[in-house]
Amino acid sequence: MSGTALQVDALTRHYGGVRAVNGASFEIPEGSITGLIGPNGAGKTTTFNMIAGAETPTSGRIRFRGQDITGRPTHELFHLGIVRTFQLPQEFARLTALENLMAAAPGQPGESILLNWLAPGRVRAREAEVLERAEESLAFLGLSQVRDIPAGNLSGGQRKLLELGRTMMTDAQLVLLDEPGAGVNPTLMLRIADMIRRLNAERGYTFCIIEHDMDLIAALCDPVIVLAEGRVLTRGAMADIREDPRVIEAYFGGGAA
Known part of the structure; x- marks a missing residue:
């Protein structure tokens, strides 16, 4: 420190x-x-x-x-x-555990309708990065087994x-x-x-x-x-x-x- x-x-x-x-x-x-x-x-x-x-x-x-x-x-x-x-x-109770993590990532060009039209390659590349980071985070936390379960169905812990x-x-x-x-x-x-x-x-x-x-x-x-x-x-x-x-x-x- x-x-x-x-x-x-x-x-x-x-x-x-x-x-x-x-x-x-x-x-x-x-x-x-x-x-x-x-x-x-x-x-x-x-x-x-x-x-x-x-x-x-x-x-x-x-x-x-x-x-x-x-x-x-x-x-x-x-x-x-x-x-x-x-x-x-x-x-977000109705989104899966994976989707909850992906939604938290900043700087996603796919949030812009215009960039989806003008820079689709950039949007896809960032989505791939976010997906990889979300998968790594689930593995780090020991939550890979609940990857596709709606977050509202998870236990409190x-x-x-x-x-x-x-x-x-x-x-x-x-x-x-x-x-x-x-x-x-x-x-x-x-x-x-x-x-x-x-x-x-x-x-x-x-x-x-x-x-x-x-x-x-x-x-x-x-x-x-x-x-x-x-x-x-x-x-x-x-x-x-x-x-x-x-x-x-x-x-x-x-x-x-």
């Missing part, structure tokens, strides 16, 4: 008199798998939404590799390499893996994962965790993960950032955070971690 992938400075988001995020500041190191945890209502999802361009901050700044991206829309951030997944997968596959079809640099373990059986959760590690190690993806499963966070993430009441409470290794009295009080309700 070297440098900072994402820098959040004094970020706030107000809804009338409610301050969902209230001056949060933190950094996501380049090449890291960073965890973002906190009790319900801590501001985690709102923070993700602002980083991903789905919501505009009331104040504060967000920088990606030194570039100010505050308030930029999702489609612009996508082309910078910032990709976000959701707690409930957002697949397979759909989470498919979402990771869609990030692989892009030029992802920073991947924001919203509860990858939610609703997933333990066997598939191990596979998802392994895929995250491999994408980090082999493809250089930087991850930021919201997750309520503390064992998963401990196994995957370093550093871990704790939000409480819209602010950063602490940051560090999970082993230290589990013993922090402030975290025990705010996140674990005064009980053992």
